[in-house]
Amino acid sequence: MGVCGMLRVVQTGIGGLDVYDVQTCPVPKPAIGEILIRTEFAGINYLDVLMRRGEYTSTPKLPFTPGCGIVGTVVELGSSVNGQSGFAVGDRVVVLTQSGGYSQYVTADARAATHVPEGVPSDKAVCCVSSYVAAHQLLHRAARVHGGWRVLVHSAAGGVGTALTQLARIAGCAVYGTASAGKHDTVRGLGAVPIDYRSSDFVVEMSRNEPDGIDAVFDPIGGEHWLRSRRVVRRGGIVVGYGMRTIRTAARMLVASRGRRFSYYSMNTRNVLQNTEDLRLILNLCSENIIDPVIGPRLPLERVHDAHRLLTDGAITGKALLDCR
Ligand SMILES: NC(=O)c1ccc[n+]([C@@H]2O[C@H](COP(=O)([O-])OP(=O)(O)OC[C@H]3O[C@@H](n4cnc5c(N)ncnc54)[C@H](OP(=O)(O)O)[C@@H]3O)[C@@H](O)[C@H]2O)c1
Incomplete structure (x- = not known):
């Protein structure tokens, strides 16, 4: 691929903004059944705040990378992901995960990814995800x-x-x-x-x-x-x-x-079939201009602390995004 390093946010503890560390690390390899995605935008959700403060029961084990919805481009296919999976290098996809999104590259189970219809801008597509x-x-x-x-x-x-x-x-x-x-x-x-x-x-x-x-x-x-x-x-x-x-x-x-x-109601990120079905329906509404997601501030990945400060201050209208490009 020609890229060996990337930035990601790592939650190292429970508490305030200081538990977020922006780290450089190697680009991961997609495992069997996975795809590697170069992230364009990651959605910022209040759920991430709850996880940071230890107020969410299903918070992943520390340390972990937060972020549950991303949009980006497929750059590598793991073994067993072939033409029949419907994905190819260069495809634009959205993925709903429980964590891992605040990162320049993300590996995801190919079954959890959905193609973004042509004409839907990536920033709007990522709002559709979660x-x-x-x-x-x-x-x-x-x-x-x-x-x-x-x-x-x-x-x-x-x-x-x-x-x-x-x-x-x-x-x-x-x-x-x-x-x-x-x-x-x-x-x-x-x-x-x-x-x-x-x-x-x-x-x-x-x-x-x-x-x-x-x-x-x-x-x-x-x-x-x-x-x-x-x-x-x-x-x-x-x-x-x-x-x-x-x-x-x-x-x-x-x-x-x-x-x-x-x-x-609690969204079950493991219910991949249902979530994908609902996500396709929403993306189609977006592509037909029936819905128009309200996008809030877009801050670079490195400014994750500022983005979270805006969210917890109630200063955001619509959906805040991390720009991971
Ligand atoms: N159960 C699930 O599966 C699930 C899935 C997705 C989201 N959620 C939950 O849905 C909620 C909304 O998530 P979101 O990502 O869309 O966040 P959000 O609503 O964009 O959060 C920020 C906004 O909430 C309002 N707000 C109301 N009371 C607040 C308070 N006490 N402190 C701070 N802000 C307050 C503020 O707007 P005003 O200035 O108008 O008050 C603020 O701008 C979160 O609680 C999240 O955990 C749950």
């Missing part, structure tokens, strides 16, 4: 939304939140979205009614707008926040939790009472 697949599964596999439903999306200007809002509108739902005030134009632009959860109480705002309650709430905050979300849902409606950003107490029993349903 945020849109999660949003699609939250809407259609967890909540099973119908056209005409009224739904509330928390963190509506974030990576998953913008995806949820767009896909809920496409499914024919009326959407409310909580976000800080500076991000309301983005939320409105996606077709949702913004609610400033910082200067007002979303429960009060929602009961003013929808006194009979709504059909579903998508809540990544967790714990007691799920109980507050339940208060805006009608009898028979559903709260879908997915991520516990501030409060780690699982309150699912309490949420699923008084005639309201509760579902906790």
Whole structure:
């Protein structure tokens, strides 16, 4: 290949930004059944923050490279990956993994890779990998939304939140979205009614707008926040939790009472067939311009600390990316 070294981010401990180390290391060789990808962009997910802080139960063993969604070009095929696998050197692919993405080269199981349709820019494609697949599964596999439903999306200007809002509108739902005030134009632009959860109480705002309650709430905050979300849902409606950003107490029993349903969604990166099927559907929507991912800042791999600072300060609208080129 002619390339022997690469940069990657290594998480060396649990804690603050200092546990991220940008290291030089040899380019890995693809094992049997794997492909080697030269990364263009890696998505930055809040999940990476939770792993860094030790707040995610399935965090890989230390040290490891974080990052669960990448886009790039296939540069080498492992043995047993041949023409029949559908992949060739030069193909542009996206991959959903649990970790390993913050790196200039990534080896991945060929079965977990999906071709990027021509015409879909790489930065948009990488947004589809984790945020849109999660949003699609939250809407259609967890909540099973119908056209005409009224739904509330928390963190509506974030990576998953913008995806949820767009896909809920496409499914024919009326959407409310909580976000800080500076991000309301983005939320409105996606077709949702913004609610400033910082200067007002979303429960009060929602009961003013929808006194009979709504059909579903998508809540990544967790714990007691799920109980507050339940208060805006009608009898028979559903709260879908997915991520516990501030409060780690699982309150699912309490949420699923008084005639309201509760579902906790967690993406299973090992469910390759289902994820690939959903990812293809999302990439097709992107290639037909039915969805348009909102891209936040793109920072070079070496500036991973700055990128994470922006994310934890709540300063990002849409999806933040690491530029690994
Ligand atoms: N269960 C799963 O399989 C799964 C899959 C994907 C993501 N997730 C979860 O989904 C959530 C969203 O992930 P994401 O990557 O799309 O992140 P994100 O929403 O882009 O995260 C940043 C945004 O969240 C908002 N926010 C609300 N409360 C916050 C707080 N207490 N601290 C910091 N920011 C806060 C901020 O926007 P405002 O300024 O508008 O508040 C901020 O810009 C995360 O909790 C993640 O773990 C779960």
